[in-house]
Amino acid sequence: MTHIAIIGCGVVGAAIAYELSQLPQAEITVLDQNGPATGATSASLGVLMGIISQKVKGRAWQLRSTTMQRYDSLIAELEALIGSKASAKPIPYNRHGIMMLCFSEEEMAKKRSLADLRRTQGFNLEILSPQEIRSHCPQLGDLPNLVGGVYSPDDRQVDPVALTEALVTAAKIRGVNFQFGVKVTDFAYEGPPNQQRVTQIRFVTGQMTGFDYQQPLPPSPPPLSKGGRGDGEAGEEPGVMAQGQMDVDLVVIAAGLGSTPLTAQCGRSVDIGPVLGQALHLRLNQNLGNPDFQPVITGDDVHIVPLGAGDYWVGATVEWVPDAGELVPQAEALEAVRQRAIAFCPQLADAVVVKQWSGLRPRPQGRSAPIIGPLSGYPNVMLATGHYRNGILLAPATALEVFHWVKIDN
Numbered sequence: 001m002t003h004i005a006i007i008g009c010g011v012v013g014a015a016i017a018y019e020l021s022q023l024p025q026a027e028i029t030v031l032d033q034n035g036p037a038t039g040a041t042s043a044s045l046g047v048l049m050g051i052i053s054q055k056v057k058g059r060a061w062q063l064r065s066t067t068m069q070r071y072d073s074l075i076a077e078l079e080a081l082i083g084s085k086a087s088a089k090p091i092p093y094n095r096h097g098i099m100m101l102c103f104s105e106e107e108m109a110k111k112r113s114l115a116d117l118r119r120t121q122g123f124n125l126e127i128l129s130p131q132e133i134r135s136h137c138p139q140l141g142d143l144p145n146l147v148g149g150v151y152s153p154d155d156r157q158v159d160p161v162a163l164t165e166a167l168v169t170a171a172k173i174r175g176v177n178f179q180f181g182v183k184v185t186d187f188a189y190e191g192p193p194n195q196q197r198v199t200q201i202r203f204v205t206g207q208m209t210g211f212d213y214q215q216p217l218p219p220s221p222p223p224l225s226k227g228g229r230g231d232g233e234a235g236e237e238p239g240v241m242a243q244g245q246m247d248v249d250l251v252v253i254a255a256g257l258g259s260t261p262l263t264a265q266c267g268r269s270v271d272i273g274p275v276l277g278q279a280l281h282l283r284l285n286q287n288l289g290n291p292d293f294q295p296v297i298t299g300d301d302v303h304i305v306p307l308g309a310g311d312y313w314v315g316a317t318v319e320w321v322p323d324a325g326e327l328v329p330q331a332e333a334l335e336a337v338r339q340r341a342i343a344f345c346p347q348l349a350d351a352v353v354v355k356q357w358s359g360l361r362p363r364p365q366g367r368s369a370p371i372i373g374p375l376s377g378y379p380n381v382m383l384a385t386g387h388y389r390n391g392i393l394l395a396p397a398t399a400l401e402v403f404h405w406v407k408i409d410n
Contacts, residue, residue, distance in 0.1 A: 004406065005201055005248045006030045007184050007262060008255035010041040011160055011392055012384055014167035015399035016252055018078075020406060021174035028176045029246065030168075031203065033183040037164035039256050043359020045279060045313050046160040046392045047296050047303050051123045052098050052152040054114065060368075065121070067397035071156055074396055078166040081173060091166050092159035094296065094306065098152045099137060101299030101344070103145045111150040126151040137297060139289035141346040149299070157296050157305055160392045181205055186265050188245075194377040198251050198266070206241040250409060251381045252402055256362040259371075259385040268376055272386045274360035276327055278334040279315025282351035286310050302340045304348075312348070314341045329358040363388040370394060372401050380409065 002025055006013050009032035017030050032038075050068035055061045075093050082088045102108045108127075115125035133149045134140055168178060188200035253259050256272070263270040287294060287310055294306035305313040317333040334356065342349045362385065364371055369388040375381040382405055384398050 002026050002249045002406075003247060004028045004250045004252065005246065006252045006254060007201075008032060008039075008253065008258065008385070009036045009164075009168065009178065009180070010039050010254065010256060011037065011044075011164045011167070011395045012256075012387060012398050013252075013254035014164045014171065015395040016254060016384060016402045017171040017176045017178075018167045018174075019399040019403040021171045021176050022403075023406065026406070028171075030171075030176060030178045031182045031184060031201070032178075032180050033258070035180045036168045036178075037161045039258075040359050040361055040387075040391055041160045041164055043277060043279070043357055044160045044392050045303050045305050045315050046158045046163070047098070047298065047305060048156040048158065048393050049098060049152075049298070050393060051118060051125065051154050052100055052114075052150060054110065056114070056117055063370075063394050063397040066400060067394055068123075068154060068156075070396040070400065071158070075158070075163075078163075078170050081170045082166060088169075089162070091162045092307065094157040094294070096293060096295040096306075098155040098157075099133065099149060099295045099297050100152070101133070101140075101143070101149045101297065102147055103143075103300065105147055108148045111148075115150065123154055124152075126153070136293060137289050137295075139345045139347060140297075141343060143344070151295070155296075158392065163392070179205070184262060187251075189266070189378070196266075196378055197380045198248060198378060200245050200247050201251065202243070202245045204241055204243050249380065250406060252384055253375070253381065254384040254398075256385060256387075256391075257360060259362070259383065263375060263383075266375060266378055266381070268378075270371065270375070270383065270385075271365040272362045272371075273321065273365050274327060275321075275363045275388070276319040276329060276358055276360055277316040277389075278319070278329050278337070278356065278358040279313055279317075280334065280338060280353055281307075281355040282312045282314055282348060283354050284310040284312070284347060284351050288312070288345055288347055297344060299344065300340055302337055302344065304341050304345060311354070312351070314338060314348070327360075361388050362386050362391075370398065372398055374405075382406075 004026055006017055009030050020028050050064040115127055118125050128149050130146045182203050182205045184203050186202040187198045189196040189198045191197050253262050260272050297304040317337055321327045364386040369386050371383045371386040375383055384402055387394055
């Protein structure tokens with residue numbers, strides 16, 4: 001039996017747990033200081049810009065191609081697997097595609113070239129005139145600079161939290177052990193320099209923040225405790241901090257911003273910094289435009305995401321760490337996004353703000369996102385982190401890469 005620990009239960013960690021649960025000789029434990037989808041995942045809009053992306057070659061395109069070919073089947077698998085659960089709910093998954101608005105001839109030229117290339121790759125992108133766009137999306141306002149757009153019927157949007165919860169539920173059904181309120185503090189390892197293997201994870205448990213205990217998740221197997229795979233007194237008295245350790249054969253670090261201190265414990269610098277994003281949940285009395293055609297509308301770095309029944313998510317800002325001071329949400333940045341959304345769809349000016357929120361995206365420093373591969377010098381530690389703005393999009397492809405790595409390691 002191969003004992004695998006996954007550190008982090010955002011959408012990436014949950015997707016990895018689900019894919020690895022297919023391996024009959026794997027005993028899988030997922031550890032998270034909080035609960036599922038409480039970090040960057042919970043703040044995402046879940047817009048899956050895979051086919052419409054300008055990434056056309058190399059690793060960046062391969063990840064997107066893999067993930068978009070996996071998403072439809074993944075959603076179907078999850079709903080079939082958890083459908084018998086009394087608490088099971090459909091995963092909000094918008095199959096109406098993405099409508100991207102273009103405001104310059106240069107941008108349109110790039111999209112025409114992209115459409116030609118995607119056709120050779122087996123994907124369809126429709127190049128549209130302003131008149132054609134308005135016929136499909138009559139909710140659009142007077143946009144004098146609109147020169148055209150591109151519609152991607154094969155791209156999607158998914159509720160990130162609902163997806164993560166479904167992945168957790170499905171993985172639990174397949175025997176994966178989830179332990180929340182567990183903070184990994186250190187590792188034990190053995191072997192020569194640059195070829196060391198992590199053999200044990202050390203942790204503290206008993207404190208959890210930022211997790212909604214009302215989420216309808218099925219129970220995990222018994223907590224890490226004396227006499228089991230782990231050792232210590234974790235979980236014996238809820239709310240009481242305790243120390244423990246767990247022997248492991250393979251480790252996957254999928255902890256987003258938390259990956260930096262974890263890798264530092266191994267003497268490796270994997271620097272991942274925060275980029276703040278804000279978004280809004282708006283509500284109207286009815287859907288905008290054609291109720292039978294509700295794609296995500298995007299352009300000028302603004303997403304308008306239909307949720308049904310007149311509800312929309314609007315976002316997102318991109319806010320960097322200032323040279324001096326704390327990274328805090330800027331009200332004017334969020335208002336600028338709202339005003340751009342209103343310029344696209346004037347009826348949004350009458351919408352009620354149901355909620356506004358912010359989150360921190362994990363962006364690798366000095367290297368491209370995401371980071372997927374073995375930790376330097378530790379052949380049994382896999383990094384699956386630093387997805388920046390594409391964690392929801394690339395979670396399925398990331399999980400498949402980790403799955404193949406584990407199979408090879410075994």
